[in-house]
Amino acid sequence: MTDVLEPAATRTINGTCHHDCPDSCGWIVTVEDRPAGPVAVKLRGNPDHPYSAGELCPKVNRFLDRVYSPDRLLHPMRRVGPKGAGEFEQISWDDALTEIATNLHRVIREHGPEAVLPYSDAGNQSMLALMGLSGRFFGHMGATKLDRNICGVTVGAGMAKTVGSPRGIDPMQHLHSKLLILWGTNTRLTNRHLWPTIEAARANGARLVVIDPIRTVTADAIDETRGCHPAAPRHRHRHDSRDDARTDP
Ligand code: SF4
Secondary structure, eight states, X not given: OOOOOOOOEEEEEEEEOOSSOTTOOEXXXXXXXXXXXXXXXXXXXXXXXXXXXXXXXXXXXXXXXHHTOTTSOOSOEEEOSSTTSOOEEEOOHHHHHHHHHHHHHHHHHHHOGGGOOOOOOOTTOOHHHHXXXXXXXXXXXXXXXXOOOSSHHHHHHHHHHHHSSSOOOOGGGGGGOSEEEEESOOHHHHSTTTHHHHHHHHHTTOEEEEEESSOOHXXXXXXXXXXXXXXXXXXXXXXXHHXXXXXOO
């Protein structure tokens, strides 16, 4: 007798990309309920999400391949060879936690708690990852305090110096701008969800200027390019930044 496989029941779930990325794209995930548990079989952008309008990004288009990759790290691994040799053995969670705790106690005993420097940041942006229990744990320990941030503070300082506030505006409000300046950003390639708003603003009559030491696909698409040499921007104002990048000392 041949077993007849019933087609797995499927459902769709709306979600939001979890990456530390301001676009916060909407997802629609198709899930199959299989006997061993639910499996996501398809992931696509949500066309009703106002900013991303159904388009994800190259990093996430094949996200399910990574989630279900056989190479994914699912267990604690202990290095058993020299650094860089890639030699590891699988150990239990109990063994991993015991080894970490033993080493932390040793470091604190020998050098004091400030010899421990925790470093992490937003991760998947969940409340547990971003503002969870690790702060209490390391605070109780007396570990070194670190801002734990490599980009946000820099951006805030740059914004405050440039426009007077670390707060930006809703990017979709650029639709109402009359002058847009893209300074050192290849927006058309690396901030692709902003580009349709810029195009819509241009259709409304906005003027767009790109300032960049190199010719980019963004510069190729615009009204005007102000090329500048990174070492001496005040001297360089040409229409062909490609010439600047090649010929300036
Ligand atoms: S652009 Fe990519 S990483 Fe950013 S929210 Fe969208 S899918 Fe996620």
